[in-house]
Amino acid sequence: MSSHTSTTQPRKEGTALSRAMRPVNHVVERFIPSSLVFSILLTFIVVILALILTDTAPGDLVVYWGDGLAGPLDFITQMALILLLGHILANTGPVRHGLSFLGSVPRTELAAYAFVFMVAALASLITWGLGLVVGGLLAREVAYQGRDKGLRLHFPMLVAAGFAGFVVWHMGYSASGPLTAATEGSFLADSLDGQAIPISQTVFSSWNMLAALATILVVGFALFLVAPRKGDKISELQIDLRETIDDGQEDVVTPADKLDASRLVTLLVGLLLVTYLVLHFSRGGTLTLDTVNWSFLALIMLLVRNPFELIALTKNAASNVGEILLQFPLYAGILGLMVGSGLVQIFSDAFVSISNPVTFGMLAFLAAGLVNFFVPSGGGQFAVQGPIMLSAGADLGVDPEITIMAVSYGDQWTNMIQPFWAIPLPAIAGLKMRDILGYTTVVLIASGLVFAATLLLVSL
Numbered sequence: 421m422s423s424h425t426s427t428t429q430p431r432k433e434g435t436a437l438s439r440a441m442r443p444v445n446h447v448v449e450r451f452i453p454s455s456l457v458f459s460i461l462l463t464f465i466v467v468i469l470a471l472i473l474t475d476t477a478p479g480d481l482v483v484y485w486g487d488g489l490a491g492p493l494d495f496i497t498q499m500a501l502i503l504l505l506g507h508i509l510a511n512t513g514p515v516r517h518g519l520s521f522l523g524s525v526p527r528t529e530l531a532a533y534a535f536v537f538m539v540a541a542l543a544s545l546i547t548w549g550l551g552l553v554v555g556g557l558l559a560r561e562v563a564y565q566g567r568d569k570g571l572r573l574h575f576p577m578l579v580a581a582g583f584a585g586f587v588v589w590h591m592g593y594s595a596s597g598p599l600t601a602a603t604e605g606s607f608l609a610d611s612l613d614g615q616a617i618p619i620s621q622t623v624f625s626s627w628n629m630l631a632a633l634a635t636i637l638v639v640g641f642a643l644f645l646v647a648p649r650k651g652d653k654i655s656e657l658q659i660d661l662r663e664t665i666d667d668g669q670e671d672v673v674t675p676a677d678k679l680d681a682s683r684l685v686t687l688l689v690g691l692l693l694v695t696y697l698v699l700h701f702s703r704g705g706t707l708t709l710d711t712v713n714w715s716f717l718a719l720i721m722l723l724v725r726n727p728f729e730l731i732a733l734t735k736n737a738a739s740n741v742g743e744i745l746l747q748f749p750l751y752a753g754i755l756g757l758m759v760g761s762g763l764v765q766i767f768s769d770a771f772v773s774i775s776n777p778v779t780f781g782m783l784a785f786l787a788a789g790l791v792n793f794f795v796p797s798g799g800g801q802f803a804v805q806g807p808i809m810l811s812a813g814a815d816l817g818v819d820p821e822i823t824i825m826a827v828s829y830g831d832q833w834t835n836m837i838q839p840f841w842a843i844p845l846p847a848i849a850g851l852k853m854r855d856i857l858g859y860t861t862v863v864l865i866a867s868g869l870v871f872a873a874t875l876l877l878v879s880l
Contacts, residue, residue: 455839455853456743459750466754466794470761481757488756489749496748498713499797502594503744505716506549507737508730510557512723519554523561529571532562533581533647534640540585541636545592547712555582563657574647574654579851580859581643587836587867590828591623591632594712597802597828598622601820607803611810612820621821628825631874635867642866646859680727690721747840748797755795755804764804767791772812780818781826781875784809788830789868796840801831822878829871836864 463485470476476484509515522539526532536559544551559578566573590597600606601617609616622628648654679685693714700711724730758764771787772780788805795801806827813823837860839853 456747458839459747459754462794463750463754463757466757466763470757470763473763473766474761476761481761484756484760485753486756488753488760490752496752498710499596499748500741500745501713502547502716503549503552503741504734504737505713505720506547506551507553507741508733509716509720509723510550510553511733511736512720513725513729514723516557519557519561522558523565526562526566526571527569529566529573530644530647532566532571532573533577533643536562536578537581537584537640537643538636540582541588541639542585544585544587544589545632547592547594547716548586548589549594550716551585551589552583555579555585558582560657567657572650572654573656574652575657576655576851576855577643577647577859580856580863583856583860584639584643584836584863587639587832587863588632588635590832591628591635591825593623595619595623595828597806597831598824599712600802600806601824608806608810611807611814617820617824622824622828625821625825627874627878631870634874635870638870639863639866642862643859646862683726685727686721686724686730690718693718693721744840751795751797751840755797758791758794759804764791765808768805768808768812772809775812775816777816777818778876778879780813780816781822781879782872784813784823784826785830785833785871785875788827789834790830792831792834793838796835796838802827818879822875826875829875833864833868833871836860836867 467481467485470481471478510519522535526535536555539558540551540555543554556579559575559582563573563575563578589595598617598619601608601612601622602619604616606616697711697715697718705711720730720733724733767790768787771783775783787809788801791805792801795804806824809823809827810820813820837857839857
């Protein structure tokens with residue numbers, strides 16, 4: 421049992437679904453390893469699958485793995501920045517004050533779980549890096565303030581609700597697949613006959629926005645059903661885990677110190693970035709991963725008080741995102757294995773072979789969900805699976821925007837049971853992925869129904 425929690429003995433109350441979750445939680449708590457060990461085990465699982473399903477020689481598999489470790493370094497940098505900047509933004513003074521206010525909103529236990537999920541989902545639609553961090557911070561804030569109100573809040577459930585918001589990230593502002601398709605000359609250009617697909621046809625299409633709303637409502641209801649009721653066994657937050665972020669303020673003695681303590685420095689950079697973004701979009705520029713990063717860097721520069729504070733926030737963020745960066749090469753190696761051996765093609769072809777123009781979107785979504793379990797990176801997955809699916813969809817006469825969003829849905833879907841993106845949660849909330857996996861499995865089922873139904877309906 422974690423040192424920050426205490427348990428209450430269970431009685432025979434609660435919904436049937438919440439009682440059904442108990443054995444699931446027990447299994448995952450005992451047998452799911454850390455995300456780092458998980459990525460290593462997954463590497464060897466892919467090797468075994470490649471040896472069984474393909475005729476690739478063992479030596480070639482080692483080479484594919486080693487060559488893949490570097491992966492698409494530019495994309496890795498973009499992903500690292502978006503998570504780093506999301507963490508920094510979430511910990512700026514104005515945003516933290518906003519989270520403190522939000523933490524005081526829920527008045528009941530069930531409202532607390534639903535509220536954390538809703539806010540995390542909205543933050544994830546803005547940018548996935550912000551959504552991940554906000555979900556953990558808000559769960560902690562709600563737990564702390566809820567305890568003062570006398571609420572019996574199950575802390576792992578709160579954190580699960582925060583992570584569950586991540587299930588809609590690829591339907592929003594930082595959607596790497598649709599943004600890549602909207603970028604002229606991207607690696608998807610050849611599969612799109614050299615034509616970029618504007619995000620107005622993907623992320624901002626009416627059917628995708630309705631699907632995002634439906635997902636939030638359905639998942640929120642599912643979390644309501646599995647939330648602990650009166651008398652259920654819970655683990656409550658017992659100490660204030662809200663970290664005190666070092667504001668970085670130091671003694672100002674020298675002229676250099678005065679420059680480091682000057683708000684004017686960061687303010688000028690923030691205004692310069694805003695000017696650049698305005699000019700970029702006014703001249704016909706598109707929304708890309710880079711512009712998303714620069715927009716959040718602009719907000720950070722405008723919100724921090726001075727370089728001292730920005731340096732302190734950056735150090736704190738780096739300590740929380742470091743484990744993700746360590747695992748990027750490991751998953752890039754898995755990607756190299758799957759591409760070199762042809763496993764991605766085998767998985768995709770298996771679904772495409774049973775598709776027709778109506779079912780293709782749904783089956784592409786399922787295929788993408790399977791591949792995402794091995795390659796939990798939206799951009800990395802699109803680099804490999806995107807061209808395959810776009811080509812197959814074109815042969816069937818499926819609109820490319822449906823294929824793009826089908827792969828996007830699959831990518832975000834199985835994140836709920838893939839521990840890679842939950843790495844920031846332990847540092848923020850003091851928990852492990854296995855503490856929340858039972859609840860996020862329910863999110864996987866509920867969201868999957870919405871995604872599949874959406875793709876079937878839009879393909880009719």
